[in-house]
Amino acid sequence: MTGLFTSREVATGDLFAELLDMLAAGAPTDAFEVLLDDNRLDDFAGSVPDVKAAVWRAMRVHVHIQRGRSREAGLAALVDAARELAAPHESVDALLHAITRRARQLLRVDMAYIALLEEDRRHSRVVATDGHTSSLGVGLRLPADGIAAPAQPGGAPFATHNLLTDDRIVLSREFEEMARAEDLRAAIAVPLGDHASSRGVLYVASRKVRHFTADERSLISSLGILAGLYLETTHLRLAAETRAAESEARLSRMSATARDLNEYHDLQTALLDILFTEDDLHATASTGARWLGGNVSVYDADGALRTAAGEPADVEDTSVLAAVPGIRSSDPFPVDHRTWLVPLCRRQEHLGTLVLRGRGELTATERGRLDLVARTVVLILCRDNLARTGDARDRWLEDALGDEHRAPDRLADRARRIGLDLAKPYVIVVARPGPDLVRRAGAWAGGYVQRTGGLRGARDGHLVLLLPGTDASTAARTASASLESALGAPVPVGAAGPLLGTASLHEGYREAVRCVDAVVALGVAGGAASARDLGFVGALVAGNRDAAGFIEQVIGPVIEYDRERSADLVPTLRAYFDEGGSPTYAAGRLHVHTNTVTRRLDRVKDLLGPDWQKPDQALEIQLALQLLRVRELLEHRP
Known part of the structure; x- marks a missing residue:
């Protein structure tokens, strides 16, 4: 205020001129307040009694001018926002993020977010946020009435200067937890679009206590209406574009399909002409x-x-x-x-x-x-x-296996007609390929029986070969090796024979199946064996019994100990039982000192428990050792 009063006789007109200059220059409100507090205004009390009243009037004029400027700036920002929102967006998410960013800039607040109603209309989900947040993220699910407040007429925005102390509202538990975590205070909530058909709410919030003006509430309300309109427009545009793209793609596919079908038909016609003519x-x-x-x-x-x-x-x-x-x-x-x-x-x-x-x-x-x-x-x-040649030979085998009560004389007569002499010995080989290998195994069998002079068929998921010969064990191993080489995967194989005549066909098939069952039960991938190879073990484990699991349960720790330490506990156990439970005789068989056998048996006791020599457990151990012996024999087949 220096230079405002040069003497007590300053003319009153100079004061009013200075006030007008301040208004024209857009002086801050503080300048007028300083003027009111200046003691020198008392010098005009006698001659100018209305000096302070004039200053107050000037301040009101200043407030109106500033409000007009603020309203003008807000409207300009709203127009800019409308231009941005009206521009085509590549997705709804892009539009939603543009709305939250513009809302935060419009009122100069800390954060803004949009929550859209779910189908049940009892919950809403946050779909876009702007501003630094830690607890509020996209995907957060909140009650639809996150701020439970008195209904506002005509969908007007609801504003509060302090969320956590305003007794007009009730916060849901989820919303209150989020508000406290974010330290939110002042907030405004406005519906997106028309209140009656709104699909969500736009929230803006500040971390400071703040009283929003009527102009600010009006601006954010207008933005909410525009946002709802552009959101609906974008939904419709994107849906129309999607439908147009789908229609175009469908027409393109239909055209391509029609063209492909015509060409396929032409090729089919040409090939049919070849089949029926040339x-x-x-x-x-x-x-x-x-x-x-x-x-x-x-x-x-x-x-x-x-x-x-x-x-x-x-x-x-x-x-x-x-x-x-x-x-x-x-x-x-x-x-x-x-x-x-x-x-x-x-x-x-x-x-x-x-x-x-x-x-x-x-x-x-x-x-x-x-x-x-x-x-x-x-x-x-x-x-x-x-x-x-025809496929009569293969049909004969399938017919013979399919009906056990078929007359042997008729089967023998058909066998003679296809050149099959069942008076000579033959063996039956049964393979059990997995479901994904059945077709390729059948293709392999066609070539294999042509080379060996046999027959092939299928029954109950098994591939069956009838081959000339007397050695079932050799036939099983040879077929297994050839089949594994052709398929690149092991297949369990069993065999029976030698057999003569049609009467022994079914019993031979059942015996070969039992051998396959035993190989599978022993857990040998691609094992091949005949009844002679398996002995009594075959009868014991056939029928899909879990022999591998039995071995592991009874002597698994001993096997694992030998594998990890290259020890000889399993051979020691075998020698011990083979020699009637005598460590001395077992040592002689193993060509080691008796003390060595004793130490090994002590280790067996540690692994299998103190009762391993009692009759019940000892019997299980001997059976497991025998099964292991047979499995090793199969695994080391030539």
């Missing part, structure tokens, strides 16, 4: 090469090239056929970036392989064409095979 393998390969591109080659079950068509013409390299045993289905299968294989199978019989060379990745449509060509080739190969 019935020619080379014509089929040529048609496949023309439709697929590249070179189509067909090999028989022994790997010999039957025919080839297309480019490249040089297809003598058959190394790709090594991948066939590893393929678990007849579907097209890539072996490298330029070669596809299709195993040619009829039921469980492997007829050959189709190879497509010179092609990279195939589309689903092209794979379907390749599969159609392969099926046509299978039909032609089957016709060729039927013309040469």
Whole structure:
């Protein structure tokens, strides 16, 4: 105020002029308050009694001017917010985050968040936040009336200067915990859009006690209306865009499907013409090469090239056929970036392989064409095979196994017609492949019986081979090794024989099945054995008894001790029982000192308990040792 009064005789007009200058310059309210407190105004009491009243009027004018400016700034900020919200957003989440950011900037508060109602309309979930928060995050579930407050007429915003002390409101437990954790004080809650159809609430809050003005409440209410409108508009726009994209994609798929179906039909017609006219393998390969591109080659079950068509013409390299045993289905299968294989199978019989060379990745449509060509080739190969030999031999075995009461004379008569002489000895081999290996095992069996002069069939999930010979043990081990090599996985095998005539067929099959049961029960992956190999153990463990579990339960600690320390407790136990429980005789058998046997048996006592030599436990130990001996025999088969 320096220079305001130069003397006691300053004219009154100078004071009013200074007040007007202050108003024009936008002086702060503090300047007027300082003027009111200045003692020198008392010097005008006699001549200008209304000086202080003039200052008060100037202050009111100042307040109105500042309020107008604040309202103008708020409206400008609201217009900017409206422009941003009206712009297309790539997602609803992007719009929600823009709303919370604008709300916080509009009122200059600490945080803002939006909670949308769930379907039950009893709860809401936070979907967007702005401002530093620790307890309030996207996904937080709160009661729909997070702030339970008196209804506001017309959906007006509800404002409080202090959430935690305002006796007009009741906070839900979840909301109060969050408010205390965030130290929230002043807050405003406004519905998004029209109050009657609002789907959520926009909250703004400050960490300081604050009384929101009417202008501020009006601004945030307007923002809530705009936000609800733009939110609904964005929902509708995105939904329309999604429907349009789905319709376009559906039309594109329908067009592509129609085109693929037409082309598939044309290929199918061409292949059918070949089947009903030429019935020619080379014509089929040529048609496949023309439709697929590249070179189509067909090999028989022994790997010999039957025919080839297309480019490249040089297809003598058959190394790709090594991948066939590893393929678990007849579907097209890539072996490298330029070669596809299709195993040619009829039921469980492997007829050959189709190879497509010179092609990279195939589309689903092209794979379907390749599969159609392969099926046509299978039909032609089957016709060729039927013309040469037929499948009467395999049907005979399945019929013989299927009906135990079928007349032996009729079976023998049919056997003679297919060239099967049951007066010569034969063996039955039974394999039990897993469900995922059944088809490939059947394909392997077709080639195996052709090489060995036998028959193959299937019964009760078993693959059954009838082979000429007298040694069931050798037949089981040989078939097991060949099957494991072909499938790349071990398969349990059992065998019975030698057998003669049709009358012994069913009993031989049951004996071979019991041997498979025993191998499975002993827990040997891919074991192969006959009744002669198993002895009494086969009868003991057949029927899916858990022999492996029994061994582990009885002498598992001893086995584990030997494995970890390269010790000889198991051989010592065997020698001890074989020598009638005599440590001295056991030491002689093992060629060690008696004290060594005694120390080992003391260790057995520590592992199996003090009662290991009592009759009941000793019997279990001897049985477990015998089962372990048989299992080791099977595991070390040649």
